[in-house]
Amino acid sequence: MADKILIQLSIFVNNTPGRLxxxxxxxxxxxxxxxxxxxxxxxxxxxLRAIVDDPDAAAAKLAGKGIIARKxxxxxxxxxxxxxxxxxxxxxxxxxxxxxEYGYAFTGKEVEGLLIRxxxxxxxxxxxxxxxxxxxxxxxx
Amino acid sequence: MPFWNEEIETMPREDLRKMxxxxxxxxxxxxxxxxxxxxxxxxxxxLVPEDTDFDSFRRLPYMVKDDLRETYPDGLFVVPYxxxxxxxxxxxxxxxxxxxxxxxxxxxxxxxxxARGMTSFGVTRGDVFQNMHGYGLxxxxxxxxxxxxxxGATVIPASTGNTDRQIMLMRDVHVTTLAGTPSYMFHIxxxxxxxxxxxxxxxxxxxxxxxxxxxxxxMRDKLYRRTGIRAHNCYGASEFYGPMFxxxxxxxxxxxxxxxxxxxxxxxEGEPCADGEKGSIVATMLQKEAFPLIRYKIGDVxxxxxxRCGCGRTHPRLDRISGRSDDMLVVKxxxxxxxxxxxxxxxxxxxxxxxxxxxxxxxYMDQMTVDVEFNPDFLTDDxxxxxxxxxxxxxRLKEVLNIKAKVxxxxxxxxxxxxxxxxxxxxxRSYE
Numbered sequence: 001m002a003d004k005i006l007i008q009l010s011i012f013v014n015n016t017p018g019r020l021x022x023x024x025x026x027x028x029x030x031x032x033x034x035x036x037x038x039x040x041x042x043x044x045x046x047x048l049r050a051i052v053d054d055p056d057a058a059a060a061k062l063a064g065k066g067i068i069a070r071k072x073x074x075x076x077x078x079x080x081x082x083x084x085x086x087x088x089x090x091x092x093x094x095x096x097x098x099x100x101e102y103g104y105a106f107t108g109k110e111v112e113g114l115l116i117r118x119x120x121x122x123x124x125x126x127x128x129x130x131x132x133x134x135x136x137x138x139x140x141x
Numbered sequence: 142m143p144f145w146n147e148e149i150e151t152m153p154r155e156d157l158r159k160m161x162x163x164x165x166x167x168x169x170x171x172x173x174x175x176x177x178x179x180x181x182x183x184x185x186x187x188l189v190p191e192d193t194d195f196d197s198f199r200r201l202p203y204m205v206k207d208d209l210r211e212t213y214p215d216g217l218f219v220v221p222y223x224x225x226x227x228x229x230x231x232x233x234x235x236x237x238x239x240x241x242x243x244x245x246x247x248x249x250x251x252x253x254x255x256a257r258g259m260t261s262f263g264v265t266r267g268d269v270f271q272n273m274h275g276y277g278l279x280x281x282x283x284x285x286x287x288x289x290x291x292x293g294a295t296v297i298p299a300s301t302g303n304t305d306r307q308i309m310l311m312r313d314v315h316v317t318t319l320a321g322t323p324s325y326m327f328h329i330x331x332x333x334x335x336x337x338x339x340x341x342x343x344x345x346x347x348x349x350x351x352x353x354x355x356x357x358x359x360m361r362d363k364l365y366r367r368t369g370i371r372a373h374n375c376y377g378a379s380e381f382y383g384p385m386f387x388x389x390x391x392x393x394x395x396x397x398x399x400x401x402x403x404x405x406x407x408x409x410e411g412e413p414c415a416d417g418e419k420g421s422i423v424a425t426m427l428q429k430e431a432f433p434l435i436r437y438k439i440g441d442v443x444x445x446x447x448x449r450c451g452c453g454r455t456h457p458r459l460d461r462i463s464g465r466s467d468d469m470l471v472v473k474x475x476x477x478x479x480x481x482x483x484x485x486x487x488x489x490x491x492x493x494x495x496x497x498x499x500x501x502x503x504x505y506m507d508q509m510t511v512d513v514e515f516n517p518d519f520l521t522d523d524x525x526x527x528x529x530x531x532x533x534x535x536x537r538l539k540e541v542l543n544i545k546a547k548v549x550x551x552x553x554x555x556x557x558x559x560x561x562x563x564x565x566x567x568x569x570r571s572y573e
Contacts, residue, residue, distance in 0.1 A: 045552045068552060101525070
């Protein structure tokens with residue numbers, strides 16, 4: 001189960017022009033590679049949500065540069081490159097009464113899927129597996 | 142322009158000073174006998190009411206707002222409830238407001254001061270007076286109402302808000318005089334312009350009583366150019382009675398009725414300021430009954446002049462308030478202390494203690510923004526939660542301050558770190 005829970009870095013970025021560039025430069029300088037990412041914003045700040053190779057090391061490096069990053073547990077589910085593929089996982093979670101906070105698409109070399117943040121990742125993984133959906137393992141990212 | 146009470150209003154300066162001294166001694170005697178608070182202070186200062194002069198009077202320590210607050214709700218009152226006919230309540234810094242009481246005589250003097258003031262800029266029994274000050278705990282509404290009614294004007298108690306209806310009344314009921322906050326008059330002007338209403342052509346409004354918030358002579362001129370309304374500044378405080386002192390037709394300061402109030406202006410060392418020199422206002426109410434207001438340092442900064450006024454009134458004139466001697470802010474006419482905001486921030490564990498307050502006034506309407514930041518331990522990447530948290534802070538501020546403040550919840554370490562209190566406030570309001 002543990003390998004099926006993916007760790008996302010949520011990197012907090014102030015809402016000022018050039019701030020994302022500064023964060024991105026730090027990521028580059030620290031040699032942090034992003035496998036997937038997504039940007040979200042509130043009125044006061046933005047969040048760069050990213051899947052990276054070694055989240056612990058990356059978070060430590062960013063903290064050293066004064067950038068706040070938090071680790072968040074998310075779940076990945078494989079979906080096909082066909083119309084309607086969002087329906088299955090969304091339906092499964094809905095039936096299981098699991099709430100989706102946010103999600104974004106991921107396309108890797110081997111797999112493509114949907115990365116989602118839910119209130120209870122373990123329950124989500126069980127629900128997907130019961131429904132016969134394939135959950136993305138850490139090694140596949 | 143006629144007088145309301147010509148004998149008092151034009152009394153020769155020397156007679157006025159003599160009257161002030163005898164009223165002061167009488168008030169001190171009354172309070173010495175009935176108020177333990179004043180009694181103890183006078184004993185400590187070695188003052189006997191009958192021997193007090195303006196010089197020895199200065200030995201009495203200032204009264205401050207905290208003296209009223211600490212004796213909440215009625216610890217300073219010196220008359221039984223049988224003799225009280227009204228109470229007003231003003232907002233406080235720490236949740237506890239200040240309560241002021243009135244005897245019938247107090248209401249009478251308050252009303253008299255406004256009847257004189259409004260007469261001094263031309264309000265008569267022929268006027269229709271639309272009162273857009275809030276009725277209720279705030280003294281502005283009932284104060285202006287009673288003053289205008291005493292003159293015999295036709296008062297419309299419109300109270301605040303519902304701008305469309307205010308404008309409808311202005312047009313339909315032959316309103317000649319408005320009372321309200323200057324910012325609200327600018328708002329009325331704006332809405333009229335948007336709807337193609339020309340106040341000069343479509344209404345009969347030519348004058349106004351304006352106060353309850355800081356404003357300037359240049360705003361007054363702007364309002365006149367825009368609407369043809371000559372607005373007259375009004376100053377007061379609920380601790381005095383309420384709004385009391387009004388600019389006459391000359392518009393060169395508000396006449397401070399010397400038979401009702403002995404006003405001192407003092408510098409930072411407590412020394413009296415010269416005529417026309419800026420300092421802290423220290424007010425003594427000379428005919429107050431419900432509770433003593435003796436050497437009350439209200440915190441407002443201005444200057445007072447005895448220079449003769451073109452209107453013929455001999456009472457001194459108070460310039461516009463130019464600032465505060467403490468960190469109090471006046472926002473939309475409501476007193477706000479940064480410590481209140483600090484208190485609210487302290488209630489939320491998810492906030493760090495750092496904040497800044499930014500004030501702006503587009504179209505002279507005050508807006509307050511409070512920037513706060515996350516306590517790092519509570520930072521979340523769930524934007525719905527973030528929005529709910531800042532809403533929670535905003536709602537609580539509204540409860541405590543009675544005005545809406547926009548809250549911006551930022552990242553840890555995103556706000557500047559200050560040491561002094563005043564540095565928390567960026568006041569970008571302009572009264573040009």
